[in-house]
Amino acid sequence: MSVELTWLGHACWLVKSGEHKLLVDPFLNDNPSAKLRADDLDVDFILITHGHFDHVADAASIARRCNATIIANYEIATWFSEKHQVQQTLGMNIGGATKQAFGRVQMTLAFHSSQLPDGSYGGNPGGFVVETGLKRIYFAGDTALFGDMKLLGNKLLDAAIIPIGDLFTMGPEDSVQATQFLRPRVVLPSHYNTWPPIAQDAQAWAGIIRAQTPSQPLTPAVGEPVRI
Numbered sequence: 001m002s003v004e005l006t007w008l009g010h011a012c013w014l015v016k017s018g019e020h021k022l023l024v025d026p027f028l029n030d031n032p033s034a035k036l037r038a039d040d041l042d043v044d045f046i047l048i049t050h051g052h053f054d055h056v057a058d059a060a061s062i063a064r065r066c067n068a069t070i071i072a073n074y075e076i077a078t079w080f081s082e083k084h085q086v087q088q089t090l091g092m093n094i095g096g097a098t099k100q101a102f103g104r105v106q107m108t109l110a111f112h113s114s115q116l117p118d119g120s121y122g123g124n125p126g127g128f129v130v131e132t133g134l135k136r137i138y139f140a141g142d143t144a145l146f147g148d149m150k151l152l153g154n155k156l157l158d159a160a161i162i163p164i165g166d167l168f169t170m171g172p173e174d175s176v177q178a179t180q181f182l183r184p185r186v187v188l189p190s191h192y193n194t195w196p197p198i199a200q201d202a203q204a205w206a207g208i209i210r211a212q213t214p215s216q217p218l219t220p221a222v223g224e225p226v227r228i
Contacts, residue, residue: 001133002227005159009033009222010054011142011191013161016225017133020044020102024128024139025055026062033194035223038062045102047130048072049141050114051079051122054194060084071098071105075123079116094126103132108152110143112169129155135228137161138182142191145174149181159228160184160215163191164205165198172205179213186228187215 004016009031015022021043028034028041031054038058046059046068060080063070069088070080077091092098097106107126114122127141135158142163160182163169169191170178179187187209192200206217220226 001135003133003135003137003158004225004227005137005161005188005220006225007188007190007220007222008036010194011049011163013139013190014041014043015130015132015137017102017135020132022047022102022130022132023062023068025049025141026058027054027056028058030057031194033222039065042066043068045100046070047105047128047139048076049110049127049139050112050125051076051116051120052114052142053117055142056117060086063088069100071100073107073114073123073126075121076114076116079120079122083118083120094124103130105130108138109146109148110141111146112142112144129157135159137228138184140178140190142169145170145178147181149178153181153183157182157184159186159188161188161190164189164200164202165192165194166200167197172200172208175205176208176212179209179215182215183213184215186218187213188218188220188226 006014013024074091077089080086110125112125202219209217
C-alpha cells in the first residue's frame with residue numbers, strides 16, 4: 001500500500017494513508033511559502049513536534065473545524081485543550097507510542113527548544129515515527145544532528161523527512177550525516193526556503209545525498225504529492 005506525502009511549505013506536511021489524513025506541524029495562513037490556507041484542509045489527525053509558532057499556528061482552527069485529534073507532547077496537548085478549546089487531544093512523551101486508526105506513532109528525540117506562542121512552557125521538542133499503510137516514516141521535526149539517529153536507522157525507515165535550513169536546525173552538511181545514520185529508502189528535505197535566513201538549494205543537497213548516502217532524495221515542490 002502506498003502512502004502519499006505532500007509538502008505544504010516550511011515544516012508542514014500532509015500524509016494520506018487510505019481513508020486517513022494526517023497533518024504535521026500546521027503553519028499555513030502566515031506562511032509565505034504555502035499555497036493552501038488552513039480552511040482548505042480536511043484532516044483527522046494533527047501531529048505537532050514542538051511549540052513554536054511556525055509549527056502550531058493553525059492547529060487549533062483546523063482541529064476544531066475538522067474534529068481532528070491533536071497528538072503532541074503532554075504540555076502542548078494540554079495547552080490546546082485548556083486554552084484553545086480543542087476537544088480531541090492526546091498528550092504523550094518521548095519514547096512513548098500510541099496506536100490510532102491510521103496505525104502507530106512513536107515520539108522520538110529532537111534537540112531544539114519548545115516555547116509556545118503565548119510564552120507557555122512547551123515541554124520537550126520531539127520527532128515522530130509514523131507507521132501507516134505498511135510504511136514507516138520518520139519526521140525529525142526541528143532538530144540538530146544527534147547520534148541516536150543511528151538507532152532510528154534500525155527501524156528500517158521507508159522515508160525520513162529532515163530539516164536542511166540551517167541557523168535554527170541542522171543544515172545541509174549535517175543532514176547528510178543524519179541520512180547516513182538513518183538509512184531511509186527515501187529522504188525529503190524540510191524547514192527551508194520559507195525566509196531568506198533558511199534559504200537552501202534543494203537540488204544541490206539532493207546531489208550530495210545521492211553521492212554520499214544509499215538513500216534516494218526526493219525534493220517535491222510545495223503542494224506536489226509524492227508516493228512512497
